[in-house]
Amino acid sequence: MEKPNLTFIQKLSGNDIEFEKELLEVIKIEFPKEKIEYLDAIKEKDFKKTEYSVHKLKHKISILGFENSYKLADEYEIALREKKNTLQPQFDAVLEIITQYLENFEKDELPHYRRRVNR
């Protein structure tokens, strides 16, 4: 399974660490909300709402460097339009990886930032 990386964010920021932190903070706030909306939509069996949530989450999946999972999200989004949810387990697994990554961000990624700041 793929792991998140900061390649896109660093390219976007041009090594502006403050901006990278700002963007990641926004993702840390927005991602869990979108995940809850997605899970609620699944519970309600509302395919249109689920498709909309997957679309929003897909953007963050891409920002966090998941190339294959982005394709998976794309396929899932299309399938949901036809009221098919067979890709749900794989997509949920990607969301879980991102959740863990963002929850452990302070521990795992902050030292990386400190090293860059002190360089």
Added chain:
Amino acid sequence: MNCLIIDDELTARVILKRHISNLDYLNLLEEFDNAIQGIKYLNEKNEVDLIFLDIHMPGFNGMDFVKSLKNSPKIILTTGDSKFAIEAFEYQSIVDFLLKPIEFSRFEKAVQKTLKSTIPQWQDAPKAEDIKPQSIQENLYINIDRRLIKIKLDSIYLVEAKGDYIHIKTEEKNYMVHSTLKKIEDKLPDSIFLKIHRSFVINVNKIIDIEDNSVLIKKDVVPISRSNRTELMRRLNLL
């Protein structure tokens, strides 16, 4: 050029604001997380030239928004789904569309396309990389967060290329600017500045010492490439 952002996703708005701040001819008036608020704003104010519009929004979406406008400003669609492209170009107001996540180079192209194709007075608008030095040669103006900041040229001691950006180090402060080393090199006087490596331009007057293949300039140790070493040595007043 006055612009608006309409996107329900905060992450997308943060990225767009960043790109807008890198182009000094774009002025962000407002940002909205839904299309209805955008319409209200447009009805009250007639000063918007360009809208960055997300298609995927709950309820009243981006395409509903486009259809509802009579005298529409120019629109650049932002979307995570290319299937909207064909439908989008049925509308004259839509000049381009950007696939998320949006990279700066693609963003700048879309804005340039808007300027050139739609507004006569902007037809000669310079690209960020094409802006040439004016008659005032003592200063350099850089665009940071929509402010043009003046830097005295002789206060710059080092410029380093960092991906799509350059890091300008001065006596007082350091700046990160979206540009290339080639562009700033063209604006710096040859009499003081010299490229000594593919990633570094230095102010020759600020050199502290040179040892082997590196220069100490302030607290920075900068590598000298073999091809640039001869020119550096020629420029020094060697005893």
